[in-house]
Amino acid sequence: MDFTPVYIASFPLDSFVDFDLFIKQELNRFVLYRSKELPFTFEARERLLYNKIDCLYIQNSDKRKYQHFVETNLTSIIADPNIASPKKANILYQASASMMEELLEKPELGNIERSASVAKGTVEYLLQGRQSFFNLLTFSMHDYYTYSHSVHVCTYAVALAQTLGITESRMLNELATGALLHDIGKSHVPQEIIQKKGPLTGEEMEEMKKHPDYGLHIAETTDIISPLAKFPIIQHQEKIDGTGYPNGLAGDEIHIYGRITAIADVFDAMTTNRSYQKAQNFYDTLKFLVNQRSSHLDMKLLMEFVKLLGDR
Ligand SMILES: [Fe+2]
Ligand SMILES: [Fe+2]
Numbered sequence: 090m091d092f093t094p095v096y097i098a099s100f101p102l103d104s105f106v107d108f109d110l111f112i113k114q115e116l117n118r119f120v121l122y123r124s125k126e127l128p129f130t131f132e133a134r135e136r137l138l139y140n141k142i143d144c145l146y147i148q149n150s151d152k153r154k155y156q157h158f159v160e161t162n163l164t165s166i167i168a169d170p171n172i173a174s175p176k177k178a179n180i181l182y183q184a185s186a187s188m189m190e191e192l193l194e195k196p197e198l199g200n201i202e203r204s205a206s207v208a209k210g211t212v213e214y215l216l217q218g219r220q221s222f223f224n225l226l227t228f229s230m231h232d233y234y235t236y237s238h239s240v241h242v243c244t245y246a247v248a249l250a251q252t253l254g255i256t257e258s259r260m261l262n263e264l265a266t267g268a269l270l271h272d273i274g275k276s277h278v279p280q281e282i283i284q285k286k287g288p289l290t291g292e293e294m295e296e297m298k299k300h301p302d303y304g305l306h307i308a309e310t311t312d313i314i315s316p317l318a319k320f321p322i323i324q325h326q327e328k329i330d331g332t333g334y335p336n337g338l339a340g341d342e343i344h345i346y347g348r349i350t351a352i353a354d355v356f357d358a359m360t361t362n363r364s365y366q367k368a369q370n371f372y373d374t375l376k377f378l379v380n381q382r383s384s385h386l387d388m389k390l391l392m393e394f395v396k397l398l399g400d401r
Contacts, residue, residue: 092119092146095155097137098172099180100129101165106158108151112142119146156187160203163210167217174217178224181214182240189236189269196276196307205313208243208265212258215247219400222248231368233361235275235283241361243268245353246321246346249390252397253349266314267321268350274304274322286364298334301326321350328385348387352394355382371398 092111100106105128112122122145123129137143147155159166159180167177185207192200215221225244230237246268247261255261275283278300282293289297304322308314324338324347331339333351343351359374369377375395378386 091149093149093152094144095147096176096180097134097143097145098169098176099159099166101162102131102134103128104162108147108154111146113146153187153191156184159184160188160207163206164213167210167213174221175224177214178221179228181210182225182228185211185240186237189239192273193236193276196273198311201311202313204269205266208269209262211243212247212261212265215251216258231362233358233363235272238357238361239269239272241357242271242350242353245356246349248397249349249353249394252393263315263317264321264346264349267318267346268353270304270308271321271325271350271354272300272304273307274300274302277303288365301335317346320344320346325350325354327351329387330384333385348390352386352391356394
């Protein structure tokens with residue numbers, strides 16, 4: 090059996106979990122600590138922390154069950170003053186990435202609802218201060234996968250919106266949900282195109298370019314996705330000079346949520362490892378975008394993004 094560590098902090102007190110928890114002993118032996126029908130009590134947590142144990146283990150086969158559990162408790166985990174902020178970032182990042190992975194596999198109603206609640210959790214965490222943003226960045230994966238990319242784009246987009254003075258939760262939640270879902274349409278693009286290592290043929294490119302429309306179509310299957318949250322999905326490939334797709338919109342015709350998401354999108358794509366290109370560092374990427382992509386991106390927003398990352 091293989092095991093995965095989980096933070097004790099991710100279990101709200103007296104919560105019931107539907108998976109067994111194990112403790113690691115010497116020589117990598119895993120012993121059952123708490124079977125699934127027992128609640129996680131205050132005393133149990135104190136006893137573990139007293140013994141300087143802040144991690145328990147779950148069987149790998151229970152990973153998704155665990156992530157679902159974390160997801161439903163995200164708000165209380167993020168609000169808990171007893172959990173250190175970097176730990177919250179780690180728990181939130183794992184939960185978001187795992188949810189997105191499932192959603193891209195199955196872009197159906199229940200999973201789309203989950204994305205809105207994970208987006209809300211991300212906003213709640215990012216509203217706790219600038220350091221939250223940097224904490225989330227430290228857990229970001231270095232290789233490019235559509236699911237982790239989606240989580241990163243959401244983080245960058247919300248942080249950029251905050252620097253622009255957008256601080257109302259409702260506004261940020263809508264942006265976060267849209268940014269998280271910006272590439273959801275890729276779930277309708279054939280896998281051999283998504284995973285192709287070399288450059289795409291003209292025909293494959295045409296299919297790939299349909300992903301904003303596919304995404305909008307998915308978003309429109311539910312009324313959970315508000316009109317504002319649709320802008321990141323349908324407009325993140327539009328360019329300021331009107332050369333983008335799918336609608337060739339220019340300048341202010343692109344909603345600010347579309348322009349924010351476009352910056353977050355290209356920045357993350359360049360700073361993670363792709364099959365055909367190694368990740369660039371933050372500094373070189375920002376320099377490239379300012380010098381070479383000024384006709385594609387909203388320069389005013391891009392300069393705010395430079396300042397945001399410069400604070401690091
Ligand atoms: Fe995209
Ligand atoms: Fe993207």
